[in-house]
Amino acid sequence: MPTLQDVAKHAGVSTATVSKVLSNTPYFTEETRQKVMEAVKALGYRPNLAARALSSGKTHIIAVVFPYIYDAIFKDPLVMHILEGIEAASTAKGYNILLSTPRLNTDGPEEAYMQLIQSGYIEGMIAIDNVPMASVGMVAEVQHIPVVSIGYHPAAYSVRSDDETGGKLAFEHVYSLGHRRIGIITVEHGINFAIAARLKGLYHAAQDYEISPADLPIAFGNFSTQSGAKAAEELLGNHPDLTALLCLNDRMAVGAIQYINQIGRSVPDDITVIGYDNIALSAVINPPLTTIDQHPGKLGEIAFDMLMDVLNGETPTSVVLPPDLIIRGSDAAPR
Incomplete structure (x- = not known):
């Protein structure tokens, strides 16, 4: 098992320098820090956290x-x-x-x-x-x-994340494709500030294009895939002329796609579906989901x-x- 001394030798610095860099002590150059961290990675060094806590008063x-x-x-x-x-x-x-x-x-x-x-x-x-x-x-x-x-x-x-901008990006994208009959799948946003901000950005973008939020049908889920399918069923049942669904998280978007496939319609040929979050699943479903990445x-x-x-x-x-x-x-x- 590599020691502190091994790291110091590999990096060409003193053991005291290695110890202080690993303790995030300031006043070292970025070059020195990089040398130490590269040595740590190369050797697979793992600091003794108990010893460090006793000597420094820090638990890390x-x-x-x-x-x-x-x-x-x-x-x-x-x-x-x-x-x-x-x-x-x-x-x-x-x-x-x-x-x-x-x-x-x-x-x-x-x-x-x-x-x-x-x-x-x-x-x-x-x-x-x-x-x-x-x-x-x-x-x-x-x-x-x-x-x-x-x-x-x-x-x-x-x-x-700038959720308001994310909502705006989603709406602007479907509008640029030519969609005007757009439905929204969201959650009750009174307890979720991120969802509220996404919806706010979406509505602001709609108003920029002189579309009233009242003209955008909305259904509510609970973030789950199943709730997304149920919300899509509600929206398309009440508004069969919708050509795009904006879903404010990816799992609900996946559920919406599953429901659309189930009723014999096609994504995106018949209905466009947009998600939000860019979770790993969004890249591997069929079709791969267009979404907003909040990193x-x-x-x-x-x-x-x-x-x-x-x-x-x-x-x-x-x-x-x-x-x-x-x-x-x-x-x-x-x-």
Whole structure:
């Protein structure tokens, strides 16, 4: 097993330099940091976290907290992509991740998060989605634990996708293809700021083309494939002349495609279907799904890097990441 001394020798620096670089100590040049990290990767070095914690007073553990319960995390492909980004960035800096869900404590999610913050195990926290940030942020501030949020949170440091622009991109694309009879599959957005922003961007784009939101039929799902199929059935049953469906997440779009195929119609020959999120499934279904990519892996990486900046005494600015339209095979001009 490679040692700290092996890394130092491979990088051509002192063991003290290796130790400080792996502890994210500032004041080293990027060239030195790169030498050390390349040596770590080449040798497969794994730092002794217990020894580092004793010597530095740092645990090199960050918590990633969710509003979901237990295994629901692993059923959400978007969250998994975010986790992949956090994990990649944390591994490069020698940090471990502790996942936290409400099931940690039967008294409720907020109590579980409070206990985690007060435990002394973690150096910082990344909060995803609808975590109760007001209470968490207050206790974290008292405990001097920095918190970075991914999504629409009132935290001091946050990163999120520009969902309003994403909704606008989706509508502009189907409009440019010639579609005017457009239906929307969404979720009840009162409790989901991202969905509300996507719908807002979509409606603004429609109004730019002098189309009233009232003229865009809407049906509601719950993010699942099955609910997308049911929403498509409702929309096409009530509005059989629709030529395009804008779905505000990919899983509902997949369900819509399945329903359209089931009734003997074709995507995209008869109906265009657009998704949102660019999950892995969207590239392998038939036809491949045209969708909006909000770069969840990048969101995770940025959140971790932002947390490291705070731990190093810096004051990062919040980030709004622009989405991209990914054109595949589920869209075409209306016939």
